[in-house]
Amino acid sequence: MPFVPHTEDEVREMLATIGVDSVEDLFAEITPDMRPKSFDLPEGLSEMEVLSKLEGLAAKNAINSVSFLGAGFYDHYIPAAVDALTMRGEFYTAYTPYQPEASQGTLQAIFEYQTAVTRLLGMECANASVYDGGTALYEALMMAVRKTKRRKIVVSEALNPIYRVMLGSYTSNLDVEFVTVPHKDGMTDIEGLKAALDDSIAAVLVQNPNFFGSINDFTELFAAAKAVKAVSVVSAYPVLQALLKTPGAMGADVAVAEGQSLGLPLSFGGPYLGIMTCTKPMVRQMPGRIVGRTTDTEGRTGYVLTLQAREQHIRRQKATSNICSNQSLCALRALVHLCALGELGLKRAARVSVERAHICAEKLTAVPGVSLLTKGAFGNEFAVTLPVNAFEVIAKLTERGYVPGFPLGRYFEGLENGLLVACTEKTSEEQIGIFAEMLRGALK
Amino acid sequence: MKTIFQKSVAGREGCWPCEGIAEEAYIPKELLRDGEVGLPSASELDVVRHFTRLSQRNYGVDGNFYPLGSCTMKYNPKFTEVVAAMPGFTRLHPVLPQLRGAGGLCQGALEVMYETEALLSEITGMAAFTLHPMAGAHGELTGTMLMAAYHKDRGNKKTKVIVPDSAHGTNPASAAIAGFDVVSVESKDGIVDPAALAEVLDDEVAGMMMTCPNTLGLFEKNLPEIVRMLRKVDALLYYDGANLNAIMGKMRVGDVGFDIVHLNLHKTFATPHGGGGPGSGPVGVSEKVAPFLPISRVAKREDGRYFLDYDQPKSIGYVAPFYGNFGVYLKAYAYILRLGGKGLTRATENAVLAANYMRKRLCDHFEVPYNRICMHEFVASASEQAKKGVHALDFAKGLLDKGYHAPTVYFPLIVPEAIMIEPTETENKETLDQFCDDLIELAGLVDTHPEILTSAPVTLPVTRLDETKAARAMELTDDL
Numbered sequence: 001m002p003f004v005p006h007t008e009d010e011v012r013e014m015l016a017t018i019g020v021d022s023v024e025d026l027f028a029e030i031t032p033d034m035r036p037k038s039f040d041l042p043e044g045l046s047e048m049e050v051l052s053k054l055e056g057l058a059a060k061n062a063i064n065s066v067s068f069l070g071a072g073f074y075d076h077y078i079p080a081a082v083d084a085l086t087m088r089g090e091f092y093t094a095y096t097p098y099q100p101e102a103s104q105g106t107l108q109a110i111f112e113y114q115t116a117v118t119r120l121l122g123m124e125c126a127n128a129s130v131y132d133g134g135t136a137l138y139e140a141l142m143m144a145v146r147k148t149k150r151r152k153i154v155v156s157e158a159l160n161p162i163y164r165v166m167l168g169s170y171t172s173n174l175d176v177e178f179v180t181v182p183h184k185d186g187m188t189d190i191e192g193l194k195a196a197l198d199d200s201i202a203a204v205l206v207q208n209p210n211f212f213g214s215i216n217d218f219t220e221l222f223a224a225a226k227a228v229k230a231v232s233v234v235s236a237y238p239v240l241q242a243l244l245k246t247p248g249a250m251g252a253d254v255a256v257a258e259g260q261s262l263g264l265p266l267s268f269g270g271p272y273l274g275i276m277t278c279t280k281p282m283v284r285q286m287p288g289r290i291v292g293r294t295t296d297t298e299g300r301t302g303y304v305l306t307l308q309a310r311e312q313h314i315r316r317q318k319a320t321s322n323i324c325s326n327q328s329l330c331a332l333r334a335l336v337h338l339c340a341l342g343e344l345g346l347k348r349a350a351r352v353s354v355e356r357a358h359i360c361a362e363k364l365t366a367v368p369g370v371s372l373l374t375k376g377a378f379g380n381e382f383a384v385t386l387p388v389n390a391f392e393v394i395a396k397l398t399e400r401g402y403v404p405g406f407p408l409g410r411y412f413e414g415l416e417n418g419l420l421v422a423c424t425e426k427t428s429e430e431q432i433g434i435f436a437e438m439l440r441g442a443l444k
Numbered sequence: 445m446k447t448i449f450q451k452s453v454a455g456r457e458g459c460w461p462c463e464g465i466a467e468e469a470y471i472p473k474e475l476l477r478d479g480e481v482g483l484p485s486a487s488e489l490d491v492v493r494h495f496t497r498l499s500q501r502n503y504g505v506d507g508n509f510y511p512l513g514s515c516t517m518k519y520n521p522k523f524t525e526v527v528a529a530m531p532g533f534t535r536l537h538p539v540l541p542q543l544r545g546a547g548g549l550c551q552g553a554l555e556v557m558y559e560t561e562a563l564l565s566e567i568t569g570m571a572a573f574t575l576h577p578m579a580g581a582h583g584e585l586t587g588t589m590l591m592a593a594y595h596k597d598r599g600n601k602k603t604k605v606i607v608p609d610s611a612h613g614t615n616p617a618s619a620a621i622a623g624f625d626v627v628s629v630e631s632k633d634g635i636v637d638p639a640a641l642a643e644v645l646d647d648e649v650a651g652m653m654m655t656c657p658n659t660l661g662l663f664e665k666n667l668p669e670i671v672r673m674l675r676k677v678d679a680l681l682y683y684d685g686a687n688l689n690a691i692m693g694k695m696r697v698g699d700v701g702f703d704i705v706h707l708n709l710h711k712t713f714a715t716p717h718g719g720g721g722p723g724s725g726p727v728g729v730s731e732k733v734a735p736f737l738p739i740s741r742v743a744k745r746e747d748g749r750y751f752l753d754y755d756q757p758k759s760i761g762y763v764a765p766f767y768g769n770f771g772v773y774l775k776a777y778a779y780i781l782r783l784g785g786k787g788l789t790r791a792t793e794n795a796v797l798a799a800n801y802m803r804k805r806l807c808d809h810f811e812v813p814y815n816r817i818c819m820h821e822f823v824a825s826a827s828e829q830a831k832k833g834v835h836a837l838d839f840a841k842g843l844l845d846k847g848y849h850a851p852t853v854y855f856p857l858i859v860p861e862a863i864m865i866e867p868t869e870t871e872n873k874e875t876l877d878q879f880c881d882d883l884i885e886l887a888g889l890v891d892t893h894p895e896i897l898t899s900a901p902v903t904l905p906v907t908r909l910d911e912t913k914a915a916r917a918m919e920l921t922d923d924l
Contacts, residue, residue, distance in 0.1 A: 001787050003519055003714075004794045005872035011794075014873065023793045026800055026817055027694050029663040034697040040786030041566055047523045050781050054774075059533025060552030069537045072765075077461040081492055083529075086718075089506030090499040093520050096511070096720040098852070101904045102844050105502030106719035109495070112447050115921040119482035125920050128720065131578040134765045162765045169738075169761025170567075173623035174591045215475050245477050267528075268553050269538030269766025270578060271722030283918070289720060292914035301445075302906040306914040312581075312617035312853070317626040322617035325579045331716025337825040339448050339491045342458030343483040349461045358470050377471050382781075391544045398546055406539055425462040 002089050059430055066431050068360075069402040070381045070422025072133065072160045072211070073272075074261040076349060077426055079340040082263045086333050096325065100304045101296075106328060107303035113335040120241045120338075121255040123277035127288040128240035128326040132291045133258025134166040136274030137205065137235055139321060140254040140307025141167065141176070143278070143285040144203030144231035146320065149174050153203050154196045158183040159235065161411035182414075184384055186212035187375050194224045203231040208244065210319070212408075212420065213357075213381035215244065218343060222251035230284040231282075238262050238275060238334075240379045244351040247277075254278045263337025264330055273330035284310060287321030289328075349425045353380035356432065362438035363373035364421065373408075382420040383408060387443060390419040390433070396442040402435055445501070445905070448494050449922045452484040459488050465849050501905050502719075503849045509875050513821045513852035513864025514612070514659060516711035518795075521782070524715065524775035534772060538766040551583045553752035557742040557767060560777045561726075567683070567780075567788065568705055569698025570728030574737045576768040581685055583725030584618035584653070586738065589760045590704055590729060591651045591680050592622055593736040597758060600678060602650035608636045608659035609858055612684055613911070624650060631858065634662045634814040638669050640816065645673060651680035651703075657690050657819035659856040661799065669858025673703035680704060680733065688712040689868070690796060690820035693789030698754045703730045713776035724772035726844040739765045794869035795820040798876055802867055805880040809887045813859055821866035823859050834897050841900035842886045848879060 006014070011023070020026060045053070067075065074416030086092070090105060097110075099105030114126040130136050141153050155164065155178050167178070179201075181192040188210045197204060204225045209215045222232040233254045234247045239261045245377050247255035257274030259267070276288055284307065292306030312319035341349060357380040369387035386393055390407035397404045423432070486494070503510065510517035528534070532552060541547040547554060561573040577583035588605065595602040606627045614723035618624040627644050629636065637657065652674055656664040664670070674681050682698040683705040689712045691697075697705050709724040710717045717723065729737060739759045740752040752767075783791065796819055803822040807815050810824040826836040840850030840863070852864040867876055889896050901907065 001783055001790050003521060004790055004869050006794055006797070010873045011797065014797055018797075018800045019805050020800075020817075023797055026793075026796050026896050029665045030691070030695050031665075033668060034695050034700050036569065036693065037699045038569075039566070039693050039696070039785050039789070041563065041788065042781070044784030044787045045781050047578065047782065051523060051526060051780050053781065054527045054530065054778055055532075057555055058530040059863040060550075060555070060580075061532045061536055062549040063532050063535040065549065067537055069539055071539055073538060075535070075537070079459040079488075081459060081488055085492060085499070087525070088496070090500040090502040090504045092716045092718055093504035094502055094719045095512055095515050095516075095517055095717050095849075096753065097846060099503070099840065099850050100909050101720070101841070101901050101906050102503040102508075105498040107490055108445065108501070109498055109719075112449065113924065114448055115447070116483060118923075123475070127544045129724075131582060132765055134762075135578070135582075150877050162762070164751050165763065166762045169589075169763060172761065213726065215471060217475055234449060241477075242481055243476055245475055251476065265534035265771070266537050267534050268770040270552070270764070270769035271724075271771055272765075283920070288844065290920060292917070293919040294910045294914035294917070296906040296909050299687070300906055302909045304911050304914045306911065306918070306920075309915075313613040315617070316613055317616035317620035319617040319620075322581045322585055322614050322621050323579070324581045324614050324617075325717075325723050327722050328697065328720035329716075330722055332719065336491065336495055338486050339486060339494070340459045340488060341483075342456070342482055342485045343463060344459065344485065345458045345460045346481065347481060349844075351497040352462050355471050373767065377475055379471065394543050395545060398543065398549065401547075402539070403537075403543070403549075407543065419823040440451055442826035 006209055021284045037412050065401050065403045068405045068421045069403055071406040071420060072258055073266060074422060074424050075266055075426055076261050076424045078263050081340045082333055082336045085336050086329060091332060095303060097136065100176055100302065104302060105292050109332050109335060110328065111293060111303050115330045116335055116338045117275050118277050120238055121236060122246025122398045123255050124280045124285040126277040127286050127290050128328060130173045130276055130288050130323055130328060131333040132272040132274045133235060133256060134163045136139045136256035136276045137163050138167055138170045139276065139287050140256050141203050141205065143254060143282060144233065146230065146285050148202045150200055150202035152201050152386060153183060153205060154178060154179045154193055154201055155205045156181055156188045156193060158188040158212060159207045162213045184222035185372050185375055187214055188216050190221050197224055197230060199228045201228060201230040203233050205233045207235040209237060209379050213378040214378055215247055215377040217250060219250045239350050242346040253282055258374045259330065259334045260333035264333055271327065271330055273327045273334055285320060288323045289326040289360060353423055354423040356427045357382060359429060360421060360423050363432055364439060367436060367443060380424060381420065383418050383420045384443060386417045386419055389416050393442050397438050400438060402438055403437065445497060446904065448484045448486065449920050451490060451494065452486055454485055456485040458486055488666045491556065508849050509871060510846060511851050511865045511867050512849060513866040515567060516868060518714050518867060518868035519870035521779065522714040524778045527778045528771050528775050529832065541752050546754050549877060551750055554742055556774055556777055558744060558750055560773050563780050564707065564726055564728060566696045567692060568728050569696030570705060571731040572734040572737060573635040573726050573728045575726045575773050576738045577706065577725040577727055578769050579721060579723040579762055580706060580708035580725040581614040581618060583727045584614055585764050586727050587622055587682050587704040587706055588619050588622035588624060590733055593760045594680060595650050600857055602648055604649045604650040606649055610660055610856055611653055611655045611677050612659065612686060614626040615653040615684060634660045635664050636666060636670060638666050638673065641673060643671060645677060647677050649677055649679045651682050653682040655684040655687060656685050660814055660823050661818035661821040662814055667700055683867055686711060687820060689792060692792040694792060698730060705734050709773055709776040713779050715772050715775040722769050722772055724769040731841055734897050777812055791869045798867040798869060802865055802876055806883060809884045824860040824863045825859050826863055829890045830861045834894050836863050838897040839863060839886055844852060844901040845903045846882045860895060
């Protein structure tokens with residue numbers, strides 16, 4: 001039987017030490033009325049059989065399609081060093097670093113991760129990550145509610161709709177109210193958001209680039225939020241942050257991001273990485289694990305989990321959050337990814353992705369009936385308006401091995417003809433050309 | 445050891461992902477950032493050496509016995525990594541099945557989800573499962589949200605959740621974050637006392653969160669009575685499945701009467717925890733709670749094809765952007781297939797055997813406050829030694845010097861100087877014996893050389909670290 005080392009002789013010796021006759025005696029407190037009514041599970045398989053079965057299942061997924069899907073989750077290139085280093089058993093098979101002296105590897109890596117993401121977002125403090133970009137956003141709004149003791153949240157409709165539905169679910173039993181400011185033809189309505197601000201507002205939530213790919217400067221909005229003592233929260237796209245004005249420079253109090261695009265495979269939705277950063281005055285409101293630098297008894301530098309008085313193992317029901325894990329391995333992947341690419345490599349990945357998207361937008365809008373929906377500046381993602389329902393085009397192109405993008409009609413009434421298209425540095429100009437030709441054919 | 449930022453040399457090139465360098469003309473200047481990001485500039489070998497060195501300053505199950513109570517640090521088999529790394533899974537974009545009819549592009553992944561839910565349902569005796577929660581505590585939050593939705597739907601006015609003092613610390617936090625008032629109930633002889641429960645039980649109780657075996661490693665033998673009591677006030681019973689490794693094949697929580705359960709797949713089903721995450725915390729429910737499960741649900745058509753069902757009018761909504769930590773439960777799925785029902789039962793039997801063996805070997809040297817048959821873990825106490833100035837923490841640090849990760853200490857809070865040991869089924873007898881010998885040897889030092897314990901560890905890259913200073917100085921990034 002796999003993974004249990006004990007021989008029959010050893011089991012007998014252990015039972016004798018314990019002073020019972022059989023293993024079943026150890027379960028005597030589970031009386032007959034509590035025993036399973038069934039436990040109808042398959043027979044175990046050999047390692048070879050399991051791998052063969054899973055290979056068969058993997059083959060039923062169409063991964064060889066050329067994909068222009070993004071919607072907040074991007075297929076960027078991951079350097080081989082990321083897998084090689086993060087798969088090391090010392091990192092991989094460790095637990096939460098409760099014993100700092102035996103966990104300096106994990107702890108220093110988290111400290112370096114905190115440094116990397118705060119620099120990327122222009123913020124002061126970071127935690128060791130939460131589950132994903134959506135829960136990070138929810139935790140950010142709870143930080144604002146605690147900090148301001150207010151309950152109204154102003155949200156831009158141009159925020160990723162997947163996150164907006166998550167926020168609604170999480171707060172359904174809480175005394176929190178959302179004021180949603182509609183998007184304006186795919187643009188974040190900054191004036192509308194400003195108009196919604198008053199001294200009853202806990203936080204304003206925006207995204208940069210927004211869901212439609214449009215890039216903004218929220219400096220004025222965040223200043224207006226500050227004037228009414230509301231907390232400014234922005235959800236960013238970390239790869240583009242190599243180029244874009246930072247949340248910190250705009251005056252955000254909390255900046256979050258989905259970290260998937262920093263070295264994590266798409267992997268059908270997870271595990272991902274919720275990057276969470278804030279200014280110093282907000283740090284005690286921030287949930288999750290935080291690592292601090294300190295010294296040992298001999299004065300040497302070392303790292304520990306810190307500010308634990310906020311956490312559930314000490315505060316129980318009064319904790320800032322119930323999160324007791326962190327996405328440490330995902331954070332490690334993001335850190336190694338950022339280090340492997342380095343300052344220049346990340347900028348290059350971002351620039352090439354942006355360039356490909358602009359080439360793609362130009363080629364697609366040259367197709368009769370197709371126009372650009374995204375207004376203003378955009379990065380590596382943009383939306384187009386098609387002369388037909390986007391689902392029709394998606395159905396036709398996926399049949400031919402091209403996944404043309406995300407249908408905006410899934411979340412936005414009135415935008416049934418809208419298609420959200422993403423490129424990364426992995427998208428080739430040749431693929432873009434074929435995509436445009438296929439679209440031309442599909443619309444004839 | 446220097447940080448990677450301190451090792452950075454401006455201009456040094458790393459691994460560039462692609463050739464060609466685009467101009468920035470596409471984005472107006474006023475939207476661009478000022479100056480450098482401040483990421484390290486290092487060669488690929490610099491980076492490889494740095495992180496290899498860091499890894500060498502870490503304890504993991506692959507290198508060290510990790511008897512961390514309540515965390516179930518069993519061996520993580522390597523073949524599951526091969527599965528999780530298959531491009532057929534890693535390259536799947538999560539919105540692919542949401543394109544109309546395009547569930548056809550990911551039938552394999554949907555089948556994994558469908559089958560995993562079915563297997564977890566059979567293991568626990570629940571009617572249905574969701575794989576969406578991304579960690580155990582996230583499962584707890586989902587579970588308490590389900591409680592709230594169930595009562596709201598029935599028009600019940602319920603404001604309270606009961607959490608025994610022997611439960612996991614996340615339980616009260618999760619209930620509070622879902623919007624409930626938390627009521628504690630004291631244990632008697634290490635388990636929940638029905639009489640004490642009766643005192644706090646009323647119509648306002650939405651549910652009770654049980655950890656069984658509890659954090660003392662003890663089986664809650666009053667369960668049937670507790671279930672009857674809660675039923676009378678239409679309260680739901682929640683099972684914290686972090687300790688499922690103790691009962692697989694021996695008890696199914698659904699059969700006993702639990703309505704909601706979360707499982708920590710990284711514990712019982714051996715997916716590696718990576719220094720704190722990612723985990724995966726699927727939630728199982730009884731028939732009456734099933735309509736409230738998160739969106740989407742994976743379902744099977746009559747023709748055998750799988751699809752995602754978003755039409756769930758009573759659902760609590762979205763707790764995750766997609767379908768949970770697919771890459772993690774994929775490993776758990778492979779693990780369950782490998783072991784089968786008999787293998788899972790045998791894992792439980794040997795985990796419990798190992799814990800009782802160690803308890804018996806150590807109980808003459810440490811106080812064991814509830815020294816009777818335990819389940820997968822037990823709690824010893826260093827309270828006798830503490831009278832002589834050597835505390836649970838000192839034993840933890842002493843064990844680090846011996847090459848072990850320390851057991852959980854000072855938890856559960858109801859045992860003073862607690863040392864909580866969980867060996868799991870995958871450690872061989874030599875390891876268990878050597879650990880006991882070493883811990884007994886450390887106990888012997890209390891009278892002769894206590895300073896060896898109080899000054900430990902001395903063999904690791906750092907000695908004891910100043911946590912007070914860390915909290916006060918708040919040096920959280922490398923920006924001095």
